[in-house]
Structure formats: structure tokens, C-alpha cells
Amino acid sequence: NAGVMQNPRHLVRRRGQEARLRCSPMKGHSHVYWYRQLPEEGLKFMVYLQKENIIDESGMPKERFSAEFPKEGPSILRIQQVVRGDSAAYFCASSPRRTASGNTIYFGEGSWLTVV
Amino acid sequence: KNEVEQSPQNLTAQEGEFITINCSYSVGISALHWLQQHPGGGIVSLFMLSSGKKKHGRLIATINIQEKHSSLHITASHPRDSAVYICAVRGGGADGLTFGKGTHLIIQP
Numbered sequence: 001n002a003g004v005m006q007n008p009r010h011l012v013r014r015r016g017q018e019a020r021l022r023c024s025p026m027k028g029h030s031h032v033y034w035y036r037q038l039p040e041e042g043l044k045f046m047v048y049l050q051k052e053n054i055i056d057e058s059g060m061p062k063e064r065f066s067a068e069f070p071k072e073g074p075s076i077l078r079i080q081q082v083v084r085g086d087s088a089a090y091f092c093a094s095s096p097r098r099t100a101s102g103n104t105i106y107f108g109e110g111s112w113l114t115v116v
Numbered sequence: 117k118n119e120v121e122q123s124p125q126n127l128t129a130q131e132g133e134f135i136t137i138n139c140s141y142s143v144g145i146s147a148l149h150w151l152q153q154h155p156g157g158g159i160v161s162l163f164m165l166s167s168g169k170k171k172h173g174r175l176i177a178t179i180n181i182q183e184k185h186s187s188l189h190i191t192a193s194h195p196r197d198s199a200v201y202i203c204a205v206r207g208g209g210a211d212g213l214t215f216g217k218g219t220h221l222i223i224q225p
Contacts, residue, residue: 033211033212042215042217045214058212059212093159104149104161104164105164107159109158
């Protein structure tokens with residue numbers, strides 16, 4: 001049973017380009033969470049999605065960031081017109097049911113974005 | 117908003133020592149997670165607690181809901197335990213986790 005799969009593991013983008021990070025949850029998991037870890041800072045919640053729906057995006061920056069979790073395929077975190085401050089590790093996590101109901105959560109290996 | 121404080125921030129110990137990492141939070145929670153992160157690596161969930169104590173191998177996690185405090189203990193520490201240990205809490209009804217800044221643990225041979 002494969003774990004949470006993220007790709008790419010490492011991504012380098014020039015300022016102004018777009019970054020797309022993908023997350024395939026564990027088999028049978030329909031709840032996906034994205035977290036960001038800035039250098040020398042702790043992890044921060046970004047967005048929670050359930051298949052085809054954004055449930056909570058209270059941690060998403062208001063501009064340039066978007067997330068989706070289509071019916072088929074992985075969840076995608078998209079960052080448009082990247083800036084140096086977007087350089088961070090982006091972690092995806094999944095759970096079989098809503099974590100607020102007391103279910104555990106499984107993390108991926110992370111995607112490290114570097115903006116040059 | 118929940119504030120999560122971990123101590124110590126950095127810890128270096130000798131192989132075999134008993135290790136304790138502490139976590140305090142400010143607002144009532146529905147669950148607390150202890151996570152492990154190796155440098156440049158992914159995050160592994162060690163424990164999820166809502167009360168009492170859990171044990172897995174050489175790792176023990178406890179939580180005191182009234183005092184809003186949790187501890188992670190490592191017995192007979194080993195260099196492979198060297199990692200960042202992160203405490204994360206989930207407030208009642210909320211889905212996103214709030215994280216501490218982590219404890220950088222180094223176990224020297």
C-alpha cells in the first residue's frame with residue numbers, strides 16, 4: 001500500500017514562472033491537506049480539500065496560490081508568478097476521513113521549491 | 117488561535133540517554149500529534165493522542181489535557197533517533213493542524 005506520493009521532490013523555478021506540485025493520497029483516502037514549511041519556520045496549514053471540493057482554505061495566501069483535487073488524478077497546488085519568498089517545502093497529507101473527527105493523518109515526503 | 121510551544125529547541129545527548137521533549141499549547145484541543153522529520157526528508161507521524169499515554173517501541177508519548185501539556189520520551193536513545201521532532205495540535209472542529217517549531221535532537225555515539 002503506497003504512501004502519500006508527492007512530485008516533484010525538488011523543483012527550481014525562476015521568478016515569475018508557475019510551479020505545480022502534485023500529491024497522490026494513500027489509496028482509499030479522499031481527504032487531502034497541504035502544508036508549507038518556510039526556511040527556519042514551522043509548518044503552516046494551507047488548505048484542506050475533499051474530492052472536487054475545497055473545504056478550508058484559510059491558510060492559503062490570497063493571491064497567486066490555488067489548489068484542486070479533481071475527481072480523477074492527484075491533488076495539485078499551483079503557484080503562479082512565483083517569488084523568492086515562495087521558496088519552501090510543501091507537504092501534502094491525506095486521511096481516510098475528516099481529521100477533525102479524530103482520524104490520523106499521513107504525510108508525504110514533501111516537495112522542495114526553490115525560486116531563483 | 118492556538119499557540120504551540122516546544123522545549124527544548126535544540127538537544128544534544130549521548131547514545132543511551134533518556135530523552136524528553138515537551139509541548140505546551142494554549143487552547144483546548146481534540147488531538148495532539150508527535151511527528152518526526154529527518155533533514156531534507158519527509159514527515160512521519162509517530163503518535164496521535166487525545167488522552168493518556170501511548171508507547172511504540174522505545175518511544176512514549178503522554179498528554180495532560182487539563183495542563184495542556186504533552187511529552188515525548190525516547191528511551192535508550194540511538195544516533196538514528198537524530199531528527200526534528202514536531203508537536204502539532206488540532207482544535208475541536210478544525211481540520212488544519214497547528215505546529216510547534218520543532219525540537220532538533222542530535223544523539224552522539
